[in-house]
Amino acid sequence: xxxxxDRHGVPRLLWAPAGLALGLLVMPIVALLVRADWQxxxxxxxxxxxxxxxxxxxxxxxxxxxxxxxxxxxxxxxxARSRGWTSDVLRALVTLPLVLPPTVGGIALLFLLGRRxxxxxxxxxxxxxxxxFTTTAVVIAQAFVAMPFLVLGVEGALRTAGxxxxxxxxxxxxxxxxxxxxxTLPLVLPxxxxxxVLCFARALGEFGATALFAGNAPGVTRTMPLAxxxxxxxxxxxxxxxxxxxxxxxxxAAAVLLAARAWRPGGAT
Amino acid sequence: xTLVVDVRVRRGVFALDVALSARPGEVVAVLGPNGAGKSxxxxxxxxxxxxxDGTVRVGSRVLTSVGPSARVHVRxxxxxxxxxxxxxxxxxxxxxxxxxxxxxRAAGTAAAPARAAASAWLEAVGLTGLGDRRPRSLSxxxxxxxxxxxxxxxxxxxxxxDEPFAQLDVRTAAELRDVVRDQVRRTGTPTVxxxxxxxxxxxxxxxxxxxxxxxxxxxxxxxxVLTDPAHPFTAALxxxxxxxxxxxxxxxxxxxxxxxxxxVPCRTDLAAGTLAQVSFPPTAVEVAAPGAADGPDDRxxxxxxxxxxEAGTTGLRVRTTGDVLVDVPPALVGRVDLQVGALVRLxxxxxSMRVRRAPAARR
Numbered sequence: 001x002x003x004x005x006d007r008h009g010v011p012r013l014l015w016a017p018a019g020l021a022l023g024l025l026v027m028p029i030v031a032l033l034v035r036a037d038w039q040x041x042x043x044x045x046x047x048x049x050x051x052x053x054x055x056x057x058x059x060x061x062x063x064x065x066x067x068x069x070x071x072x073x074x075x076x077x078x079x080a081r082s083r084g085w086t087s088d089v090l091r092a093l094v095t096l097p098l099v100l101p102p103t104v105g106g107i108a109l110l111f112l113l114g115r116r117x118x119x120x121x122x123x124x125x126x127x128x129x130x131x132x133f134t135t136t137a138v139v140i141a142q143a144f145v146a147m148p149f150l151v152l153g154v155e156g157a158l159r160t161a162g163x164x165x166x167x168x169x170x171x172x173x174x175x176x177x178x179x180x181x182x183x184t185l186p187l188v189l190p191x192x193x194x195x196x197v198l199c200f201a202r203a204l205g206e207f208g209a210t211a212l213f214a215g216n217a218p219g220v221t222r223t224m225p226l227a228x229x230x231x232x233x234x235x236x237x238x239x240x241x242x243x244x245x246x247x248x249x250x251x252x253a254a255a256v257l258l259a260a261r262a263w264r265p266g267g268a269t
Numbered sequence: 270x271t272l273v274v275d276v277r278v279r280r281g282v283f284a285l286d287v288a289l290s291a292r293p294g295e296v297v298a299v300l301g302p303n304g305a306g307k308s309x310x311x312x313x314x315x316x317x318x319x320x321x322d323g324t325v326r327v328g329s330r331v332l333t334s335v336g337p338s339a340r341v342h343v344r345x346x347x348x349x350x351x352x353x354x355x356x357x358x359x360x361x362x363x364x365x366x367x368x369x370x371x372x373x374r375a376a377g378t379a380a381a382p383a384r385a386a387a388s389a390w391l392e393a394v395g396l397t398g399l400g401d402r403r404p405r406s407l408s409x410x411x412x413x414x415x416x417x418x419x420x421x422x423x424x425x426x427x428x429x430x431d432e433p434f435a436q437l438d439v440r441t442a443a444e445l446r447d448v449v450r451d452q453v454r455r456t457g458t459p460t461v462x463x464x465x466x467x468x469x470x471x472x473x474x475x476x477x478x479x480x481x482x483x484x485x486x487x488x489x490x491x492x493x494v495l496t497d498p499a500h501p502f503t504a505a506l507x508x509x510x511x512x513x514x515x516x517x518x519x520x521x522x523x524x525x526x527x528x529x530x531x532x533v534p535c536r537t538d539l540a541a542g543t544l545a546q547v548s549f550p551p552t553a554v555e556v557a558a559p560g561a562a563d564g565p566d567d568r569x570x571x572x573x574x575x576x577x578x579e580a581g582t583t584g585l586r587v588r589t590t591g592d593v594l595v596d597v598p599p600a601l602v603g604r605v606d607l608q609v610g611a612l613v614r615l616x617x618x619x620x621s622m623r624v625r626r627a628p629a630a631r632r
Contacts (some may be wrong), residue, residue: 174375
């Protein structure tokens with residue numbers, strides 16, 4: 001330590017709670033690593049069930065993130081450029097799924113898209129489409145819980161960026177679409193990237209809404225979190241498998257975070 | 270083509286009423302105190318604000334027209350009116366060349382020719398070889414040059430300059446003024462310059478319009494307006510003393526009854542009771558100890574008190590009764606008592622003092 005300790009003027013009193021907070025966040029992962037049965041780990045994570053669950057998780061999370069991007073970015077733009085009560089109401093509505101327990105979200109989705117649901121009934125009657133307990137339901141549940149992370153992140157970045165560059169671009173003859181494509185979105189790219197990463201990570205970890213709305217069918221709706229839950233409850237496999245699968249999910253999430261960090265425009269922080 | 274602006278705007282109690290025109294390659298400077306309506310005027314010309322009445326056109330092309338029978342409002346991106354503000358607002362995610370190429374690209378020019386044109390523009394504003402630089406690695410002056418090149422590369426029908434030199438250091442500002450003048454003339458772009466700076470007006474403008482409380486109070490060639498101002502704001506800006514008051518006459522001749530009970534003798538044919546104004550530069554005033562011998566006959570003399578003092582460009586600048594500013598050369602400082610409150614004898618050569626009837630419209 002060559003730098004003076006109070007360089008940033010942080011009161012020493014903060015160190016203890018800060019350390020505890022870090023411990024609370026990190027120690028469970030450490031415990032997981034310590035508990036792991038490293039002997040059986042390779043076979044556990046390469047078992048057909050594990051590979052199937054991981055593949056399903058990655059595929060559904062990627063699609064859900066794609067859906068969030070296509071629908072969420074326009075919503076973020078509309079929110080950021082609306083004023084007064086419109087933006088307040090929109091932000092409250094978008095934040096709702098964030099504060100709602102995912103299980104409540106799952107039940108709500110069932111009442112909307114289930115066979116007797118608000119829309120699900122008509123979908124079944126007119127098109128013969130039944131969403132619950134399908135892979136599509138997994139994607140919908142993931143998008144429902146993950147979308148707020150993307151929308152709020154991008155919206156915040158848009159508000160911070162302001163509209164001054166857009167005004168200049170307009171005086172240079174750029175139409176609204178050109179301004180959005182060449183100025184607005186590139187300017188908020190860092191916010192867009194971090195929002196996408198959070199969105200993906202949330203989709204990857206989604207459990208509650210998926211369990212209620214999509215079920216737990218191996219190969220169809222049994223994503224990693226559901227596979228871990230099933231393994232932990234001893235449905236044919238040992239708790240060791242649950243630990244192994246958890247580690248696999250941790251590794252996948254960490255990989256996504258690291259990749260996004262390396263790719264972030266502007267480089268190192 | 271000539272830019273013609275004739276608009277009226279109302280915002281609460283504030284009302285703007287301006288008419289001005291700029292011929293191709295001509296710069297019209299709009300001077301005025303804060304809140305005079307300068308920014309509002311730019312917003313109207315740029316299409317960000319709709320007037321309650323009036324027109325903005327370039328040549329025969331109408332950009333804004335609001336009246337009993339018409340309502341035309343061309344969107345900012347279709348107006349072809351360029352803007353260069355105090356803050357260059359160079360797009361941070363694009364390099365200098367791509368910034369300049371933005372306008373041509375938005376107009377549909379292919380990438381390669383747009384970049385070639387951008388390089389030529391960068392050369393024109395003195396940034397040869399800096400096309401690959403990101404805005405971050407350019408100086409403030411260089412960024413403002415990029416912004417100018419970017420505005421002109423879009424080939425605007427008219428250009429708006431909003432205090433474009435305010436954030437630059439003296440030398441950089443001087444260099445950029447030259448670039449702006451050269452490029453505006455070369456491209457024949459009618460230009461409106463909003464500024465607080467006398468230097469901007471004198472070095473760049475072909476015409477000066479002085480705005481106060483939303484109305485034009487003075488206009489003309491920069492040198493004439495600024496050396497013989499008729500409005501207190503212009504006088505303050507140009508650093509010229511301007512006294513307004515009634516003409517009074519007694520046995521010895523005429524005098525102007527200025528504020529603070531100051532009586533300044535003046536040579537005039539105006540009748541007693543006429544509202545008149547007297548102007549003279551602070552450098553023309555000579556200061557002496559009170560009661561000094563009367564000089565030659567060609568000077569007007571009065572006595573005043575010292576109100577405050579500040580450093581002038583060479584000696585001292587002394588404010589005296591009636592806000593009359595006096596520049597005291599270094600050689601005289603110390604020879605005359607200039608303490609605050611001291612009585613001094615001031616004199617101005619008759620030839621340096623302009624006396625005339627005060628304009629009717631005055632606030």
